Amino acid sequence: VTHPASRAGVFNARRTLALALLIAGSLLLPAPAAKASPFTTGFFDDGAYLSNDSGSWLDRTAAAGAGIVRIGVNWADVAPSTQPADPSNPAAGYDWTAIDRAVRGASARGIDVLLTVCFAPAWAEGPNRDPNAPAGTWRPDPNQLGLFAQALATRYSGSYFDPGLGVTLPRVRYYQAWNEPNLSTYLTPQWSSGAAASPFQYRSMLNAFYAVVKGIHADNLVLSAGTAPYGDPGMGRRMRPVLFMRTLLCLTVTGKKRTLQTTSCPNPAHLDAIAHHPYAIADPRHQAYDPDDAAVPDLWKLRQVLQVAQNNGRVLPAGPKRFWVTEFSWDSGPPDPSGVPVATQARWLEEAMYMFWNQGVDTAIWYLVKDAPPVPSYDASYQSGVFYSGGATKPAYTSFHFPFVADRLSKKRLRIWGRAPITGPISIQAIAGGKGHSKRRKRHAWQTVMRLQGQAGNVFLGTLRSKGAVKLRAVGPSGPSLVWSQR
Amino acid sequence: MQRICLMTVCLAALAFPASSMAAQVAPPGNSGVSEYRESIPSAGGNTPTSGGKHGNHGGAPLSRHAQRALRAQGPSGLAAARLAAATAPAGSPPADAKASQGHSTAGSSSGGSGPINVLKHAAGGSDDGGMGPALPLLLGGSAAGALLFTLRRRLS
Numbered sequence: 179v180t181h182p183a184s185r186a187g188v189f190n191a192r193r194t195l196a197l198a199l200l201i202a203g204s205l206l207l208p209a210p211a212a213k214a215s216p217f218t219t220g221f222f223d224d225g226a227y228l229s230n231d232s233g234s235w236l237d238r239t240a241a242a243g244a245g246i247v248r249i250g251v252n253w254a255d256v257a258p259s260t261q262p263a264d265p266s267n268p269a270a271g272y273d274w275t276a277i278d279r280a281v282r283g284a285s286a287r288g289i290d291v292l293l294t295v296c297f298a299p300a301w302a303e304g305p306n307r308d309p310n311a312p313a314g315t316w317r318p319d320p321n322q323l324g325l326f327a328q329a330l331a332t333r334y335s336g337s338y339f340d341p342g343l344g345v346t347l348p349r350v351r352y353y354q355a356w357n358e359p360n361l362s363t364y365l366t367p368q369w370s371s372g373a374a375a376s377p378f379q380y381r382s383m384l385n386a387f388y389a390v391v392k393g394i395h396a397d398n399l400v401l402s403a404g405t406a407p408y409g410d411p412g413m414g415r416r417m418r419p420v421l422f423m424r425t426l427l428c429l430t431v432t433g434k435k436r437t438l439q440t441t442s443c444p445n446p447a448h449l450d451a452i453a454h455h456p457y458a459i460a461d462p463r464h465q466a467y468d469p470d471d472a473a474v475p476d477l478w479k480l481r482q483v484l485q486v487a488q489n490n491g492r493v494l495p496a497g498p499k500r501f502w503v504t505e506f507s508w509d510s511g512p513p514d515p516s517g518v519p520v521a522t523q524a525r526w527l528e529e530a531m532y533m534f535w536n537q538g539v540d541t542a543i544w545y546l547v548k549d550a551p552p553v554p555s556y557d558a559s560y561q562s563g564v565f566y567s568g569g570a571t572k573p574a575y576t577s578f579h580f581p582f583v584a585d586r587l588s589k590k591r592l593r594i595w596g597r598a599p600i601t602g603p604i605s606i607q608a609i610a611g612g613k614g615h616s617k618r619r620k621r622h623a624w625q626t627v628m629r630l631q632g633q634a635g636n637v638f639l640g641t642l643r644s645k646g647a648v649k650l651r652a653v654g655p656s657g658p659s660l661v662w663s664q665r
Numbered sequence: 666m667q668r669i670c671l672m673t674v675c676l677a678a679l680a681f682p683a684s685s686m687a688a689q690v691a692p693p694g695n696s697g698v699s700e701y702r703e704s705i706p707s708a709g710g711n712t713p714t715s716g717g718k719h720g721n722h723g724g725a726p727l728s729r730h731a732q733r734a735l736r737a738q739g740p741s742g743l744a745a746a747r748l749a750a751a752t753a754p755a756g757s758p759p760a761d762a763k764a765s766q767g768h769s770t771a772g773s774s775s776g777g778s779g780p781i782n783v784l785k786h787a788a789g790g791s792d793d794g795g796m797g798p799a800l801p802l803l804l805g806g807s808a809a810g811a812l813l814f815t816l817r818r819r820l821s
Contacts, residue, residue, distance in 0.1 A: 361700055408703045411687055416700070457701040459690045467705045509694025517694035558697030 217597050217637045218541040219531070219578065220246035220292075222505055223563075226547050227284075228276040236283045238565060239547055243579045243599045245635055246290040246352070248504055248543050249280050253326055254299040254314045261301040265325040266390075268333035278347065281334060285348035292352040292401070292504070292543070293330065295387070296364060298322070311366040317379055318365075324386035327353070331394040351395070354504065355387035356380065356403040358455065360422040362415040364403075369413040376417060377425035381447050384426075388448040402426070404453035404504040405480075408471045418470035419454065420479045427487035436469065438486045446492050451500035452484055457507070462530040474530050477501070477537040501538050506530055507545035507562035510572060513552070514561035523562075524573035524660055528581035532595045535637060544578060573660060582652040582659035584642075592642045592664060594650065598632025602655035605629055606640065609649045624651070 221227075221244055226235035228249070239247060256277065262270035277293070284291050297314030304317025332338055336349025359365040359380040368376045380403070388400045409418030424430060428443030454472060458464050462474040472479050481501060487493040508526050511517035518526070527544065534542050548563040564575040582596040594606055606628035632638050632654055644664075652659040689702040 358700070363700055406700055408701065411704055455701075457692050459692050459701075459703045459705075466703060471703065473703075508692065511694065514694040516696065555697055557691075557695060561694060 215637050216540065216635055217531070217535055218245040218290075218635065219581075219597070220244045220248060220289075220541070220543045221547040221564075222248035222250075222543050222545050223547045224250045225550055227280045232280055232283050234569075235547055236280075236287055236289065238569065239284075240287040240289060242547070242564060242575060243635075244289060244547075246292055246541065246543065247280070247284050248292040248294055248354075249277060249284075250357070251277055251293050251295045251330060252297050253295055253302070253323075254297045257299040257302075257326065259299070261299075261322075265322060266328040266332070268329045268338060270329065272329060274333060278340075278343070281348055281350060282345075290352060291334075291350045292354055293334070293350055294354040294357055294403075294504070295323070295327065295330065296357040302326075308366060312363060315362070315364055315366045317367075318383060320382040320386040323355070323383050324390045327355075327387045328390040328394070331391045331398065335394050349395075351397070352399050352401065353387070353391045354401040354403060354453065355384045358406040359403045360409065360417040360419050361406050368415065368417050372413070374417065374421070374425050377422050381426055381445065385445060385448050399450045399500075400448070401451045401453045401502055401504070402447070402449045404455045404502075405472075407454070407456050407458075407466065407473055409468070418468060419472050420470040420483060423452070423480055423483045427483060428492040429483060429487060429490075438483065440486075440490045440492060443492050446494050447487075448494050449499065451502050452480060453502040453504040454480055455505035456503060456530075457505070458530075462526050462533055474506070474533050475537075477503075477534065477539065481538050500540055502541040502543070503534050503539050504541075504543045505545045506542065507560065509556075509561045510574070511561070513549060513566065514556040516557060517561055520572045520574065524577040525662075527564075527574050528577040528583050528660070531581045531597070532583040532585065535595070576660050580652065580654065580656065580659040582650070582662055584648075584650050584662050584664040586664065587641070590643055590645055592644045592648075592650075594628070594640045594642060594652075596632075596638050596652050596659065598634055598636055598638055598654060599656050600632070600654065601634045602632055603629060604632040604638060604652050604654045606642070607651050607653060608642075608644070610647070 221239055221242075223235070226232065227247055229235070236247070256272050256274065257265075258271040262272075264270050268274070281291050281293075298316075298318035299314070302319045302322035303314070304319060307316045331350075331353060333340075334347055334350035337346065339346045357364050359376055360368070362368050365376050365380060368374070384400075384402055391398050391400050405419035405422055406416065407419060409416045409421065424438070426447055428441045428446060429438050430441050431437065432439050454477060456472060456474045456477065458473045464473055465475050466473040469479070484493065484499055484501070488496070488499065493499065508523050509517035510520045510523040512520070517523070531542050544562070544564065546560050546563045548565045548569070549561040549567045550559045550563075551567065552559050552561070564572055564578050566572065580596065580599045582594070585593045585595065587593050596604070598604060605626045607624040608627045609623045609625070627642060628640050630638055630640060638652075647663070647665050649661050649663050651661045687704045687706055689704050691698065691702045695701065
C-alpha cells in the first residue's frame with residue numbers, strides 16, 4: 179500500500195518532469211520563424227462613438243490597443259429630407275455633426291476610421307416600393323449612392339476645409355458600401371420573380387460607390403459590405419452569405435461536389451476587400467450547418483469564392499484582395515443573464531481572432547466597446563462590450579488588448595499565436611496543467627519556455643513541444659495575456 | 666417477402682422528407698434578435714425554439730437553473746445547452762415549469778403525457794413535419810407483414 183503523501187510526491191514529480199520536458203523540448207527547437215504580419219483589431223459601436231461622450235470611449239478604445247473604429251454613416255439621417263441640388267457637395271445640407279466628432283476624435287488618438295454607409299433617404303429609394311420593406315432598404319439608387327459617397331469621401335479627403343468648424347477635416351482611408359446586404363433588414367427585395375435579386379442590386383451600388391471613392395484618392399480602400407452569417411431555407415428574408423457572394427461575383431455551383439463555375443458578367447464587382455460578420459450560435463469552433471452559411475471556421479468558403487472570382491476576372495481590379503471581419507462578438511453574463519460567462523467571452527474573442535488570422539483575415543472588428551443598455555430587453559440588445567456600460571473592464575479587454583492562443587498541432591506539438599500590443603520582448607511561459615498543484619505552488623511555477631520579439635500590432639508565432647495539459651501565457655512589456663489552458 | 670417489407674419501410678420514410686424540419690438557434694444572449702439565428706436541422710419542426718424574453722418561455726427545454734449550470738461548464742456545457750434547445754420538440758416548456766404545473770397539463774393540447782396526447786403523438790405529433798395517421802398504419806402494416814411471413818415459414 180502506498181502512503182498518500184508519497185503518492186502525491188510521485189504525482190508532483192511527474193508534473194515537474196512534464197514541465198521540464200516542455201522547457202527542454204522548446205529550448206531544443208530553433209528560434210520561432212519571424213513571420214510577423216500586421217493584424218489590425220478594432221471596434222464597431224455607434225452607441226459609443228456617435229454619442230456626445232465619444233471622447234471618453236475613444237480614450238478607452240485607444241487604451242485597448244484598437245487600430246481602427248468602424249463608424250456607421252446613416253445616409254438617411256445625414257441627408258436632408260428632400261434631394262439636394264448637388265448631392266455630391268459635402269455642404270449640400272448634410273448634417274455631419276456626429277460623424278465629424280467621431281472622425282476627428284479617432285484621428286486625434288491615432289486610430290483609423292472605417293466609414294460604413296447604409297440606409298437610403300426616401301428620395302433615393304427605387305420605384306414600386308413594397309410598403310413592408312424597412313425604410314431605406316428598397317432598391318437604393320446606385321447613382322445617388324455614388325453622389326453621396328463623393329460628398330463623404332470629399333469631406334474626409336484630408337484637404338476639405340469646413341468654414342463653419344474652421345478646420346480641415348482629417349483623412350479617412352477606409353470606406354464600406356452598405357451593411358449586410360443579404361438581409362432584408364438592410365436591402366430589399368432579396369428575391370424577385372423566383373430568383374436572387376439583392377446581389378445584382380448590390381453589385382450596381384458597390385460599383386458606383388467604388389468608382390467615386392477611388393476617384394478621390396486612388397489609395398482609399400473600398401470594402402464590400404459585411405455579410406451576415408446565416409440565411410433562411412428557400413427564398414426567405416435572409417439570403418445565405420456564400421450564395422450571395424457567389425452571385426455577386428458571377429459564380430455558381432454545379433454537381434454534387436459543388437464545383438464553382440463562372441457565369442456571364444458584363445459588369446464585374448469592384449472592390450479592394452471583402453467583409454463578413456461571423457456571429458456564432460455557440461463557441462468559435464462551431465461550424466455552420468448549411469454549406470452556404472458561414473460561421474467562424476467557415477470563412478474559407480468566402481475566401482474560396484473570392485479566389486475563383488479573382489482567377490476568372492469576376493472581381494476587379496485584378497490583384498490580391500483583403501479579407502476583413504467587420505463585426506463579431508458574444509454577449510457576456512453579467513450583465514446579460516443569457517450571455518456566456520465573462521471568462522468564456524474573453525477566451526472566445528481571442529480564439530476567434532486566431533481562427534480569422536488562420537483563414538486569411540487581416541482585420542477583425544469586435545461589435546461593441548461597451549455594453550448597450552438592455553432596451554427593450556437583454557435578449558434584444560447587445561452586452562458584448564469589453565467594458566461594462568459604466569466603464570469597468572471585463573476579461574475580454576485583456577484578450578482584445580493582448581490576444582494569446584495555443585493550438586494543438588499534434589500530440590506532441592503546440593502552435594502558439596498572439597498579437598503584440600506594443601513593441602518589445604515577449605516571454606512565453608508555461609505551467610503544467612491539471613490538479614495536484616497547490617495555489618501557492620501554481621503562483622510560483624511559471625517557467626519561460628520561449629522568448630521572442632514582438633512588434634506592435636503584429637502577429638507572433640511559435641511552436642512548442644508539449645504533451646498533455648498545460649497552461650500558457652505570454653508576458654510582454656505591458657503585462658501578461660490571459661492564461662490559455664490547453665489540453 | 667423480407668425485401669418487400671424493408672423496401673416498403675424505406676420508401677415510406679423517403680416519402681416524408683425531413684427538409685422542412687429546421688429549428689432556429691440564436692447566438693447566446695441574443696434570442697430576441699432575428700438577424701443572426703442559424704437554421705439547423707432538428708426533430709422539432711421549423712418553429713424557432715427561442716423567441717420569448719430571455720429565451721425560456723414556451724421554447725427552451727431546459728430550466729434557467731439548468732442553463733446556468735451548463736453555461737458554467739464552459740464551451741462544452743454551452744454546446745450541450747444549444748443542442749438541447751435545437752433538438753427539443755417545438756413548444757416544450759422548461760423542466761421547472763412542467764413540475765410546477767403538475768397534473769393540469771396532462772390533458773392539455775400543448776403537451777403532457779395523458780392518453781389523448783399519447784395517441785396524438787403516435788398519430789404524428791403536432792408540427793408540420795409529422796407523418797400524420799400514416800405512421801401507425803405503416804407500423805401496423807409492417808408488423809402484419811412480418812407476422813404473416815413468420816407464420817408462412819413455420820407452416821411450410
